[in-house]
Amino acid sequence: MLDQKTVRTQPEAIAEALKKRGYSLDIAALKQLEAERRSVQGKTEELQQQSNSRAKNIGKAKAAGEDIAPLLAEVGQLKKDLAAAEHELAAVQASLETLLAGIPNIPADSVPEGLSEDDNVELRTWGTPRQFDFDVVDHVDLGDALGGLDFATATKLTGSRFAVMSGGIARLHRALAQFMLDTHISEHGYTEVNVPFIVNSDSLYGTGQLPKFAEDLFKLSDDRDLYLIPTAEVPITNMLRGDIIDDADLPLKFVAHTPCFRSEAGSHGRDTRGMIRQHQFEKIELVQFVRPDESDAALEGLTACAEAILQKLELPYRTVILCGGDIGFSSTKTFDIEVWVPSQDKYREISSCSSFGDFQARRMMTRYRNPESGKPELVHTVNGSGLAVGRTLLAVLENHQNADGSVTVPAALQPYMGGLDVIK
């Protein structure tokens, strides 16, 4: 959520900044609601004040032993007016709140112009896509031949966009998760957390998935208003919802390994083959809470942590900065890391690292006590995948495949595979 005061007082400037996203802010509606809010709030507070002072007078009169009956008679109409005004105010504030909560974050200055992913800008590449001297097989056929990747059975168990892994591939998948987690803990200074995979709507509101993107989530039919997490970003970031953090504790860096559940509504027919787009996948998520002036550096650092995993796994990748039209709702700046997928002859997203500025912090009321002002001020949040495990598995299988259908285990993973160097 953007700062209400800024939105209200400088709607034109906000609207201009949001154009970079291709978002058009309804200034007229905003101004109208704001004018209404102002008058209704003024009226309500005046009535509240009257009501308060009369109640006090009644208290004094009673204490003095006076007859309070005439005073009581006076407040009848006031109470009715006040109730009506409060009702009206609540309605206006709810409308304003809905409008404000639906406004996306403002892209950072460094975010390039553009409306689609075609306008994203490549920042750097690492490694060189391998030249194969045999016909490249995609991970679905590779996995099928190895007997460890089975989509048909998963369809029987659940439906489309699920997979059953077994044997060496299941172990490789687990090894990848462990390896990433260990690397971030011991080499990058993150604290491991283990969090719930089911969250309430307040948490989803805090990180920005709700109220706008409910259709992307799996909601439990249980009447407790609970959802499966679409990413560990939600539980980790919300750990500090409503809290005031000690300045000395910043920056806070957390890493978690969780499953992620996404309905993929609206992506029917996209990436239907293989592990690219699943309803359930595992991810190692990195989250940082930082002081406002440190978020740019934190985003660079966090992205480097994610890239380090790909380097250790000897997987070629490139890093792009998303253009204004392609960044997520809550993000002010996003770097996507894309791994080389040989069967598709192109780079595919494997990590998305974003800075949210104070956008999430404002929704969550997560603050730190600024030693200079002594006041609680909003922190900045930064997060990213480090990495998506399923897509990494796919990349390892395809990039390290051999002519005989076997897959070479990258050296970094071998300790996690009991020393195994080839999956056959």
Added chain:
RNA sequence: GGUGGGGUGGCUGAGUGGCCGAAAGCGGCAGUCUUGAAAACUGUUGAGGGUUUGUAGCCCUCCUAGGGUUCGAAUCCCUACCCCACCGCCA
């Protein structure tokens, strides 16, 4: 599942209808003292919002959340969520 007790500021914890945005302590901040620090002492210290040129003043709201009673609610009633204790059941 049963019974009972609770959820108050950064933290601990008082407060059972008006004098309570809220005692006290801790912590924080400022000062005195000190070569410096600690200790001690003194003062100060919740958050959000409205109005406003204003970090001035005035005003509103907030004691888990949502309803209710009342002229008036941290305080009484109802509901939800959470915590604690004991009992039962069980991995």
